Amino acid sequence: MTSAKSVRVRAATEADRAAIVLLRETGFGMRYGPVELEEQGRLFPVERSLVAVDGDQVVGHTVDITMNVTVPGLQTVRACGVEGVAVAPTHRRRGILRALFTTQHARAAAEGLPLAILTASEATIYGRFGYETTIHDTVVRIDRRRAEFRATTPDPGGVTISTMEAAKSHLRQVYARWQQRTPGAQERPDAKWALLFADPDRNRDGATSLYVLLHADGYALYRRRYLDGRPTVVLWEMRAITTEAHAALWRVLLGMDLVDTVEATLAEDDPLPYLLTDPRAVTLTRRGDALWARVMDVPAALTARSYRHDLDAVVAVHDPFRDAGGTFALRVRDGIAACAPTSRTPDLTCDINVLGGLYFGAHRARDYARAHRISVTGPMVLDDFDAAFATERAPELGWFF
Known part of the structure; x- marks a missing residue:
């Protein structure tokens, strides 16, 4: 050996x-x-x-x-x-x-x-290197025959069918707008666009090549296949910048003839079930980790994002892999953070993994505390810390790598 x-x-x-x-x-x-x-x-x-x-x-x-x-x-x-x-x-x-x-x-x-x-193929590898799941997604199966929209759901229209070749410019433009307003989403390089446009056979898993739906503020890419003998639409990627685009695209996807089931990967806070009269038509089949993150530089990372609540806390961070931890004074005012090393006694202690998990807003500090992964000197500190890191919307991965 x-x-x-x-x-x-x-x-x-x-x-x-x-x-x-x-x-x-x-x-x-x-x-x-x-x-x-x-x-x-x-x-x-x-x-x-x-x-x-x-x-x-x-x-x-x-x-x-x-x-x-x-x-x-x-x-x-x-x-x-x-x-x-x-x-x-x-x-x-x-x-x-x-x-x-x-x-x-x-x-x-x-x-x-x-x-x-x-992005991780296995969930037990990267924790020891300071990584933590930082974005989740949910895979759902929708019974199209039961998917009736509520009377209050808008029907804005504006969706057209297209080819991939004709849609290239529109897809790139919509994705760029979506990425700029979506926590967790990365800019998509030219080579990654080329891979999407090429649509390799390995990505199809027995399904068709990609079909394209376009809206002025969104798009949907999907495949057709038979799954367990049922004609199925597999949603490959949807990017909707407005609620109107979201509703319009879903109305087309769930209104198709010769389709029993639609499979899709959604952000955790996607409002699709609330648009339907029967939310049970949307069945969760898997909840998975879409992205893992590791904080490399605590002050640089924590001051790069904004926060929803004022905060004054001294945070002790353990990092056994890279020794990038330490004790830091974290002060937030009007969403803007200042963070610097300090010799003061910590109010809150955690591993560096926890900061990665909190960073994009997919997890809550109070849940880490209940799991004994954050220790605090008092409940008020935890309340403020939890409120500060909370985000308005769930993060989404832009593209898999």
Whole structure:
């Protein structure tokens, strides 16, 4: 058995590209098509990759790019977007991921990035590195035959059908408007748009290519398939900037003939069930984690977003992975935060994971306290802290990576 000492971490080169693809395909159990290989290479350049090598064999990999993500208060923050984390099945349990992440996160800190974010294939890996689920989504199945809209639900119309080719400019324009007002949503790079427009077969899971619905303030991309013998619409992506666009698009999706079921992934606060006379027509099939976050720099991250309640608190943060914690005086006035190290006695203590979980507003501080993950000196401190971090709307992931 190869020892951990025989494995070293280094920056990847173009010569490693084929080995990285093989490792990723082995680790995630899939095959890339030519278009995916080309666009993924543009999206996550090999010069941003780190590899773990055992002799001349690539046995571990991670890569990152800088993403611009909207935070509460609708400011945009630069974040380290981590992707392609894989360790060869022949080299597990040898500290390879820790070695890769140590190097990668030191680089992100040197680049001054206050946050690191990732999407996770497994939920038990990243907590030990200071990450926490920070955005959730819900997968629902809608019985179209029972989906009757309430009399109070608007019927604004304005939806048209289109082709992907004809819709490209409109999709990009609507997404940019939506991203700027949606906490958790990232700017979508050209390479990611190219992947969406290419619509690779691997994304279809036996369904059709994408159909397109357009509204002046929104769009919906969907597929058709048979699921358990039932004709089904699978909603791939919907972006609605206004409540009118949201209602108009859903009226079309739930009004289609030759469809029994609509499957969709929704934000946690999506109002769809409230638009229908029978909310049981919308059945929750899965609640999952859409994004994980890690605070890299406590003062920089906490002062980058805004808050809904004034706050004066001294917060002690534990960070056993990177030692980026400490004790900080956090003061919020009119939504704007000031945060700096202090020697004062803390009012509230938590692991750095908790700050990542609270950051976009998906979790509440009071729930972490009930789970014994926040300790406080008194209930008033917790009430103020909870109210400050609460957000007006649930965050949403812009695009999966």
